[in-house]
Amino acid sequence: MNIVVCVKQTPDTAATVTVQDGKVSWGDAPLVLNPWDEFAVEQALRTKEAHGGKVTALSLGPEGAKEALKQALAMGCDEAILISDPGFAAADSLVVSAALAAGVRKLGEIDIAFFGRQAVDSDTGVVGAQVARRLGWPSLSLVAAVRAIDPAARSIEVERLLEEGRQEVRSTLPATVSVTKELNEPRYPSFMGIRKASKAEIQVWSASDLGMAAIPAAALTWPEVMSLPKVETQCEIIQGDSPDQIAEKLVGRLLEEKVL
Amino acid sequence: MDLQLTPEHEMVRQMVRDFAQREVAPVIKEWDRRQEMAPHILPRMGELGILGVCLPVRYGGQGMDYLALGLVCEELEAVDTTLRVVMSVHMGLNSLGLLQWGTEEQKARFLTPQARGEKIAGFGLTEPGVGSDVAGMASSARRQGDSYLLNGEKTWISLATKADHVLWFGKTDPKAPDPHDSMTAFLLETNLPGVQRGDLHGKLGVRAGSTGWINCTDVLVPADRRLGEEGEGFRIAMSCLDNGRYTVAAGATGLIRASLEASIRYAQERRAFGRTIAGFQLVQQKIARMVQAYEASRLLYLRAGWMKNQGLRNTRETSLAKWFATDASFEAASEAVQIHGAYGYSDEYDVERYLRNARGAMIYEGTSEIHQLMQAGYALGLRQDAALRCELPAYDPQAWQN
Numbered sequence A: 001m002n003i004v005v006c007v008k009q010t011p012d013t014a015a016t017v018t019v020q021d022g023k024v025s026w027g028d029a030p031l032v033l034n035p036w037d038e039f040a041v042e043q044a045l046r047t048k049e050a051h052g053g054k055v056t057a058l059s060l061g062p063e064g065a066k067e068a069l070k071q072a073l074a075m076g077c078d079e080a081i082l083i084s085d086p087g088f089a090a091a092d093s094l095v096v097s098a099a100l101a102a103g104v105r106k107l108g109e110i111d112i113a114f115f116g117r118q119a120v121d122s123d124t125g126v127v128g129a130q131v132a133r134r135l136g137w138p139s140l141s142l143v144a145a146v147r148a149i150d151p152a153a154r155s156i157e158v159e160r161l162l163e164e165g166r167q168e169v170r171s172t173l174p175a176t177v178s179v180t181k182e183l184n185e186p187r188y189p190s191f192m193g194i195r196k197a198s199k200a201e202i203q204v205w206s207a208s209d210l211g212m213a214a215i216p217a218a219a220l221t222w223p224e225v226m227s228l229p230k231v232e233t234q235c236e237i238i239q240g241d242s243p244d245q246i247a248e249k250l251v252g253r254l255l256e257e258k259v260l
Numbered sequence B: 001m002d003l004q005l006t007p008e009h010e011m012v013r014q015m016v017r018d019f020a021q022r023e024v025a026p027v028i029k030e031w032d033r034r035q036e037m038a039p040h041i042l043p044r045m046g047e048l049g050i051l052g053v054c055l056p057v058r059y060g061g062q063g064m065d066y067l068a069l070g071l072v073c074e075e076l077e078a079v080d081t082t083l084r085v086v087m088s089v090h091m092g093l094n095s096l097g098l099l100q101w102g103t104e105e106q107k108a109r110f111l112t113p114q115a116r117g118e119k120i121a122g123f124g125l126t127e128p129g130v131g132s133d134v135a136g137m138a139s140s141a142r143r144q145g146d147s148y149l150l151n152g153e154k155t156w157i158s159l160a161t162k163a164d165h166v167l168w169f170g171k172t173d174p175k176a177p178d179p180h181d182s183m184t185a186f187l188l189e190t191n192l193p194g195v196q197r198g199d200l201h202g203k204l205g206v207r208a209g210s211t212g213w214i215n216c217t218d219v220l221v222p223a224d225r226r227l228g229e230e231g232e233g234f235r236i237a238m239s240c241l242d243n244g245r246y247t248v249a250a251g252a253t254g255l256i257r258a259s260l261e262a263s264i265r266y267a268q269e270r271r272a273f274g275r276t277i278a279g280f281q282l283v284q285q286k287i288a289r290m291v292q293a294y295e296a297s298r299l300l301y302l303r304a305g306w307m308k309n310q311g312l313r314n315t316r317e318t319s320l321a322k323w324f325a326t327d328a329s330f331e332a333a334s335e336a337v338q339i340h341g342a343y344g345y346s347d348e349y350d351v352e353r354y355l356r357n358a359r360g361a362m363i364y365e366g367t368s369e370i371h372q373l374m375q376a377g378y379a380l381g382l383r384q385d386a387a388l389r390c391e392l393p394a395y396d397p398q399a400w401q402n
Helices: A035-051 A063-075 A093-106 A127-135 A191-199 A243-256 B007-024 B028-034 B041-047 B066-077 B081-101 B104-115 B233-269 B281-310 B315-344 B351-360 B368-379
Strands: A002-007 A009-011 A018-020 A023-025 A031-033 A054-060 A079-083 A112-116 A139-150 A155-162 A165-172 A175-179 A203-205 B121-124 B140-144 B147-158 B165-171 B183-189 B195-199 B211-222
Touching: A002 A035, A002 A063, A002 A093, A002 A127, A009 A063, A031 A035, A031 A063, A035 A054, A035 A063, A035 A112, A035 A139, A035 A175, A054 A063, A054 A093, A063 A079, A063 A191, A063 B007, A079 A093, A093 A127, A112 A127, A127 A139, A127 A175, A139 A165, A155 A175, A191 B007, B007 B041, B007 B066, B028 B351, B041 B081, B066 B081, B066 B233, B066 B281, B081 B104, B081 B121, B081 B147, B081 B165, B081 B183, B081 B233, B081 B351, B121 B147, B140 B165, B147 B165, B147 B183, B165 B211, B165 B233, B183 B211, B183 B233, B233 B281, B233 B315, B233 B351, B281 B315, B315 B351, B315 B368
Parallel strands: A002 A054, A002 A112, A054 A079, A079 A203, A112 A175, A139 A175, B121 B165
Antiparallel strands: A009 A031, A018 A023, A139 A155, A155 A165, B140 B147, B147 B211, B165 B183, B195 B211
16 A cells, blocks of 8 residues: 655644743744654554555655654654745645645555644644545544555545544545544654664655645734633632531532532 | 764664653552562563664664663663663673674574563672672582583572573682683573572662572583683673673663752742742752763763774773762762652652662672772773773674674
8 A cells, every 4th residue: 555644743742832922932842743643653554564555754844844754764654755845834734735735646646644633733633634625535534443444445444533432434545544542552663763764865845846836825824822811729718617517618619609 | 082962862762761751650660669570671672672772783683883772771760770770781791791702603592582682681790799709709610521510699680580591600710820710601591400590679779670599500501602711701791891881870870860850840849938949059059960960970971882882992981980870870869859858758759769779880780989999990000901802892883784
């Protein structure tokens, strides 16, 4: 099978996120492979291990995003390609999905494209579906289990995670699959993979390489980001002569505060 | 000297850190209390290639360099000393000794399964009555035709009951004029008849590790299990210690880092007299000293690792790194307990374990006193390192991939 996994470089989730003058700041947090995408890489590798083929990691980002691709290579991806162009600097998910879809097309006959369910920085969670729309493929989102893939019959059967349970979905291939953390346990990079990744020459495709004559302007912008309102905690000690009396007072207060 | 770490080194660090944090940190307290080694540790370290990290690919290793070994040890001990101890005995004291002194047949038979983590390796030097005075050992190895008959008791042996292979030392010539020429090294398989083993409990630290004793009673080993020549055992043991001590130094550096990070976290949370204790200068002084200890220890072990990569003799530099880093790690852990106050004295926090674990490293693989004697000996011109018949091979990035 010819498998693509689309990944993003994001700040480490251990970073302290602050809002300064309406802009998000991650401080000097290290940049990592988006944690959700690790599950996508793992599933791509398992798909290859089960059905043979090749896994290509594809990312859009600045030159530095090669580091995230190297992580994907170290985990076992066969090849990595970075889509990078100064014109993508302010891209929203519509622009990103246009570029990724063009990248997938340029890679040729692809059977399946995996995505993390969302990126931990922008948290839009729509890129997988948007790429599917642009390619005219079915979109399988919030996939928590892959039950079967039949490359010959060009079909896939997955479980989607819903609020109240799981939904079994069958689809034709090619398709996009965006994954949740219930799906698998991502592997660590292997030492051999690390060595391969550190020596890998990662190809860079610009917008023109993708045949994108003009990069559309972002439809979405973030004019201002607000901090969460501060939660103020007040402590009230309920006293009384007996446990019964204290309990009665407590119930009264809870009703008054509409907790119960 | 180039101590610039490569992206490869950084990825190795991160990978080992993730393993230790995800798979060991959440359960280490429980195993430390039980005084047992968590059963998943050795198999996982084997599967992930950690047990063969710096060995050439042709021997089943991962082909990384000696600096990577140091970094791995730093990351492992930042979570728990017992993880690093595995590297000290399996890799430092045994596998690198085999790489240095073994014949190709011995490497194929013993080193390759060790590098792959299929076999676990240990090191049997210390005896109930002999520690620093290695040449005074009581264990014997008597030649009998094409075999040797091994007798003797070894104790304080890490992984004694886990190891499949042990590098075992005994006297072949107890009457040698120079007792340093009396010993010979053997590759002992622990499933041989006459080998008995057991665990030791009640240790102050490294409680989630495996430490025990090995007794050999009339154990017959074929002569091709002898490592090096007859009478070469002392020099082999010391060269193994040059590698074991390197892993101890790097690990102790990780323990300092763990003490430092825990102290920073706690000092920024804990409030006293209306502010966080990080605002008090006496707490700041402790943290500053930990930073100093960490950076100095790190540079010392990286220098030793760089020398190993170059194929330069590093007995002096490794001894210095081990002595400095282990003493400093005990001090750092003790000050981390002090910063944590009464909480630091309980196992609710990790720092009391760091303190208990740090103490042992001032005793094993050369006591702090032995290292001071060595350093004084070098400085005063009383001590020189004679060339060895087999030196640890320099790291060759190409050759290591074959």
